Amino acid sequence: MRLAPYLFQRLFDLGTAHVFGIPGDHVLPLYEALADSPLRSILTTHEPSAGFAADAYARLKGIGVVMGTYGAGVLNMVNPIAQAYAEKSPVLVISGAPDLAGRDPELLIHHKVKGFDTQRLIYEQMTAAGATLEDPKTASIEITRVLEAVRREKRPGYLEIPRDLTWAELDEAETWTPVALQRDRAALTEAMQEIDDRLNRSRTPVILAGIDIMRLGLRDQVIRLAERYNLPVATSFMGKAVFPEHHPNFIGTYMGAAGHPYARQMVEASDCLVMLGVWLTDTETGRFTSLIARGTLIQVLPDEVIVSRHRYQQVGLAEVLRSLLESSRIKPREFRNDYLPEPPGVESRSMVAAVFSELSRLDDRRYTFTIDTGDCLFGAVALNAETILNPGYYASMGFGVPAALGAGLAAPDRRPIALVGDGGFQMTGMEIGTLVRYGVNAVVVVLNNGGYRSLEVLRGTSAVWDIHHWDYVAVAGALGAEGTRARNPEEFRIALQQACDRTGVSLIEVVLEPGDISPTLRRLSRT
Numbered sequence: 464m465r466l467a468p469y470l471f472q473r474l475f476d477l478g479t480a481h482v483f484g485i486p487g488d489h490v491l492p493l494y495e496a497l498a499d500s501p502l503r504s505i506l507t508t509h510e511p512s513a514g515f516a517a518d519a520y521a522r523l524k525g526i527g528v529v530m531g532t533y534g535a536g537v538l539n540m541v542n543p544i545a546q547a548y549a550e551k552s553p554v555l556v557i558s559g560a561p562d563l564a565g566r567d568p569e570l571l572i573h574h575k576v577k578g579f580d581t582q583r584l585i586y587e588q589m590t591a592a593g594a595t596l597e598d599p600k601t602a603s604i605e606i607t608r609v610l611e612a613v614r615r616e617k618r619p620g621y622l623e624i625p626r627d628l629t630w631a632e633l634d635e636a637e638t639w640t641p642v643a644l645q646r647d648r649a650a651l652t653e654a655m656q657e658i659d660d661r662l663n664r665s666r667t668p669v670i671l672a673g674i675d676i677m678r679l680g681l682r683d684q685v686i687r688l689a690e691r692y693n694l695p696v697a698t699s700f701m702g703k704a705v706f707p708e709h710h711p712n713f714i715g716t717y718m719g720a721a722g723h724p725y726a727r728q729m730v731e732a733s734d735c736l737v738m739l740g741v742w743l744t745d746t747e748t749g750r751f752t753s754l755i756a757r758g759t760l761i762q763v764l765p766d767e768v769i770v771s772r773h774r775y776q777q778v779g780l781a782e783v784l785r786s787l788l789e790s791s792r793i794k795p796r797e798f799r800n801d802y803l804p805e806p807p808g809v810e811s812r813s814m815v816a817a818v819f820s821e822l823s824r825l826d827d828r829r830y831t832f833t834i835d836t837g838d839c840l841f842g843a844v845a846l847n848a849e850t851i852l853n854p855g856y857y858a859s860m861g862f863g864v865p866a867a868l869g870a871g872l873a874a875p876d877r878r879p880i881a882l883v884g885d886g887g888f889q890m891t892g893m894e895i896g897t898l899v900r901y902g903v904n905a906v907v908v909v910l911n912n913g914g915y916r917s918l919e920v921l922r923g924t925s926a927v928w929d930i931h932h933w934d935y936v937a938v939a940g941a942l943g944a945e946g947t948r949a950r951n952p953e954e955f956r957i958a959l960q961q962a963c964d965r966t967g968v969s970l971i972e973v974v975l976e977p978g979d980i981s982p983t984l985r986r987l988s989r990t
Contacts, residue, residue: 466602466624466631467496473606474555475501477614479526481872482557483513487532490559492629497530505872505901508893510536512865514543514554515891519833519852519862519869521552522677526613527869530557533623534575537582541589544619546857548589550701551617551678555610556586562627563597586621593621599631615644617678647777654768654775655786658737658761661770662692662793665735669695671717673702673747674855675740675765675780684784685739686710691788693796697726699741700844701855708847709827714802716844719749721987723844725802731755738762740780744856750990804847815842815981817952818908818973821959822880823847831870831877835863837884837917839910842981850877861890864907868894871903878963879905886915886930892938898968899943905969906962907944909935912975920980920988939970948972 464472474482483505486494497504507513513529521527529544531537537558547554561572566579576582586593592612594605606622613620662668676685682705689696689712696706697717706713715726730736731754738760745751761770763783768775787793804823819842822832827849834843834853837860843853852870854862863883871879883892888909898905919928939946947962949955949971962969 464633466596466599466633467493467629468500469603469633470557470606470622471497471500471502473610474526474528477526477610478524479520479528481505481520482528482530483507483517483520483869484530485510485513485532485536487536487559489533489561489626490531490536492626493530493557493559493624496629502528505868505897507865507868507897509891510539511543511861512868512891512894512897514540514547515862515865516869516894517554518543518547518552519866520873521547521554522852523831523870523873525553525680527552527554528557529554531559533558533560534573534582538576538585541585542859544586545589546854546859546862547619549857550674550854552619553613553617554619555613556590556619556621558582558621558623560595560623560625563625564627583621583623589619590621591616591618593623595623595625596628597625599628600634602628602631603633645777646779646782647775650775651778651782651786654770654778654783655790657770657773658783658787659790659792661735661761662737665733667733668735668737668796669697669714669729669733671697671699671730671736671738671741672706673699673739673741674705675742676702676705679740679765679780681740681780681784682706684788688784688787691795692793693798694737695729695798695800697730700747701742701744701853702740703843703846703853703855704848704851707849711800714800718747718844718983719752719754720990721749721752721841721983723802734759736760739784740764742856746855746858749987752990804845813979814952814955814973814975815910815979816845817955818910819843819845819981821952821956825963829877831874831879833863833866833870833879833881835881835883835887836860837887837910837915838912838981838984839863839882839884839887841917841983841987842910843882844983845981850874860884860887863887864891864898865894867905867907868898868901868903871898871905872901879903881905881907883907883909884917885909885911885913885933885935888935889930889933892935893942895939895944895968895970896942903968904966906959907939907968907970909970909972910975911935911972912977912979916980917984920984935970935972939968944968944970946970946972948974950974
């Protein structure tokens with residue numbers, strides 16, 4: 464089999480059906496091969512958008528693919544792939560490259576930066592594995608090695624294919640032997656003895672569920688765990704919706720002093736906090752305002768378990784969850800859940816509060832929410848939903864709209880709703896046209912506060928927070944979407960209902976008054 468058809472068939476067999484990107488001369492042969500493959504090409508307006516779309520797609524499908532031309536194209540994807548690496552999203556980057564034949568280090572070939580290996584060296588910093596496929600004898604071995612690393616580590620991979628090897632006939636001289644995942648059964652037994660004992664002694668056990676639950680596909684197991692032992696469950700900031708937020712055991716999103724007050728009370732007062740797949744970043748902990756006693760903590764990560772100060776290596780999240788569900792020693796509990804979706808004191812006239820309140824009333828089984836950074840990200844702490852994709856750690860602007868493209872193609876049974884600030888929209892909002900082109904019936908909600916207001920709240924007043932005003936409704940119309948403007952809660956309620964009832968792409972511009980910010984951002988500003 465030839466190289467490019469082999470690669471695309473392997474990707475199709477892994478469950479992906481789309482490739483995001485933009486063509487260029489060094490990658491044209493790959494696009495020709497893609498056209499004859501079972502995969503569908505999705506062209507975005509800009510390479511960063513392709514990267515964000517592939518990231519969202521990967522979070523839902525298990526692998527996403529982005530493809531671009533050498534240098535000017537693939538180097539334009541660095542930021543979204545850096546985010547995918549930081550947030551453990553399995554995205555494969557495929558790059559075209561100049562012909563191998565006649566390469567000379569002194570040749571000034573367009574799109575080349577420094578040396579022919581410069582791009583590969585850059586991507587080594589943000590991928591789990593990578594390869595330049597320069598030898599047909601080892602190409603399929605290298606493809607397998609990279610794909611296995613992407614799937615195992617849930618992080619991006621990189622494949623670079625010279626133009627003149629696109630159609631090379633593969634001829635393997637050896638087979639790839641994958642590295643076995645190391646697991647320590649004795650350590651698991653000892654860890655579970657300690658975990659079971661602590662849970663049974665506990666009077667106020669709480670589960671804090673994080674993003675690794677979603678990355679490893681363990682959501683159903685966490686739900687069963689909470690229901691079997693009747694345990695309260697909070698989610699982390701990045702882990703929004705890894706546990707159903709309409710579930711009777713859900714107690715809110717924990718984010719230190721910036722999160723939901725009830726979640727903070729329950730988590731920090733627990734005498735046995737079972738932290739499942741949580742990353743203790745600055746945003747997860749509300750600028751490190753978490754007050755969690757080390758002696759109460761059971762921290763379970765994909766490849767490690769820490770019980771207070773006892774560390775168990777080669778034991779991970781999947782094994783611990785399985786053992787907890789199979790245990791016959793742990794006693795079910797009773798607890799009274801006083802969680803309310805909106806914390807007391809939220810201003811009734813706040814448009815930000817109204818937006819998230821209305822969105823929380825939707826039948827969340829029908830929607831995927833893609834959240835950009837800024838106050839839409841902080842405000843989403845109050846959003847009760849089934850599926851939420853957000854850049855809660857890396858926090859790059861521009862994720863929301865292209866992520867709706869990736870989410871809509873990955874899960875066509877759930878309509879994407881993108882929440883984006885006006886600043887983020889001005890970066891990648893042109894992908895509304897791409898949503899229209901490919902028939903992804905998304906709803907885009909633009910929170911228009913006239914600038915980078917979350918920075919203003921966190922850092923003080925400066926003219927640099929202001930951005931140029933766009934007529935977002937007119938932009939939507941020019942790109943083939945329906946546009947509506949909402950200036951009060953009633954107008955937003957009507958606009959949202961109409962957008963959800965119609966087919967096609969809809970944009971709702973939410974006009975915010977100065978000082979109208981989410982409760983989460985207000986709490987964060989005080990830390």
